[in-house]
Amino acid sequence: MKLTILGTATPYPRPDNPCSGYLVQHGDTSIWMDAGTGTLAELQRHIPLDRLDAIWISHAHADHSADLLTAYYALRFSDLKLTRPLPLIGPPGLADRLVGFLGHRAAAVIPEVFEVSEMRGWQERDIGDLTLSWGPMNHGMPAFGLRVQAGARTLTYSGDSAYCEGLVELAEGADLLLCEAGASEHPPAGAVHCTPEDAARIAREAGAKRLVLTHIDLTHSDAPDARTRALAGFASVECALPGQSFTI
Numbered sequence: 001m002k003l004t005i006l007g008t009a010t011p012y013p014r015p016d017n018p019c020s021g022y023l024v025q026h027g028d029t030s031i032w033m034d035a036g037t038g039t040l041a042e043l044q045r046h047i048p049l050d051r052l053d054a055i056w057i058s059h060a061h062a063d064h065s066a067d068l069l070t071a072y073y074a075l076r077f078s079d080l081k082l083t084r085p086l087p088l089i090g091p092p093g094l095a096d097r098l099v100g101f102l103g104h105r106a107a108a109v110i111p112e113v114f115e116v117s118e119m120r121g122w123q124e125r126d127i128g129d130l131t132l133s134w135g136p137m138n139h140g141m142p143a144f145g146l147r148v149q150a151g152a153r154t155l156t157y158s159g160d161s162a163y164c165e166g167l168v169e170l171a172e173g174a175d176l177l178l179c180e181a182g183a184s185e186h187p188p189a190g191a192v193h194c195t196p197e198d199a200a201r202i203a204r205e206a207g208a209k210r211l212v213l214t215h216i217d218l219t220h221s222d223a224p225d226a227r228t229r230a231l232a233g234f235a236s237v238e239c240a241l242p243g244q245s246f247t248i
């Protein structure tokens, strides 16, 4: 299985770094995991949009979903040719949100472009050569984490979430845990993101083999600092870089 980092930025894209977006590939199967601002352009360095098998969206924050809008235009009005609606798996309310942005006249056409499935609780679904399992996370809104299995190999992605037992469960024994570190410290009102220490704790408790930090809060810490902080609690830590690929 191959994981390609399309972008990691939070909460807005930076030059050369779109917001959250990743490409997961195994065999003939390709899944675009989170469509943050700027990731559609980066995706095309690796695969045409109409060759994807599915899009999976962790939650409706714009830094994880905004490029769905331009993906719709690309699939509806361009040279790209879908042979069938592209499966789009996302949080509850995603279909209504698309209509809200694209306008009510688009409502009847969206199903020709996206086959939308909204996630409810803990579920599993096979997409081509991959098995996807997801469950609710802790982000102050409907948000999901994802476990992707290709044979015996496992990738877990946190989406956006504070530390929670569900994420530990999703990451159990994962070969690679891609975990957000969107907080430098916990706000008094309650955490909705992981700190680097939280990410390390999740990797440790889950028995993951490798931790890759992403979505790092760069307003308060730089990536090397986040890695150093996580290394205090887990032995194998890297920071995701745009364009980088991992073999799992």
Ligand SMILES: [Zn+2]
Pocket (backbone or CB within 6 Å): 059, 061, 139, 160
């Ligand atoms: Zn978020």
Ligand SMILES: [Zn+2]
Pocket (backbone or CB within 6 Å): 010, 011, 020, 061, 063, 064, 160, 182, 215
């Ligand atoms: Zn985010």
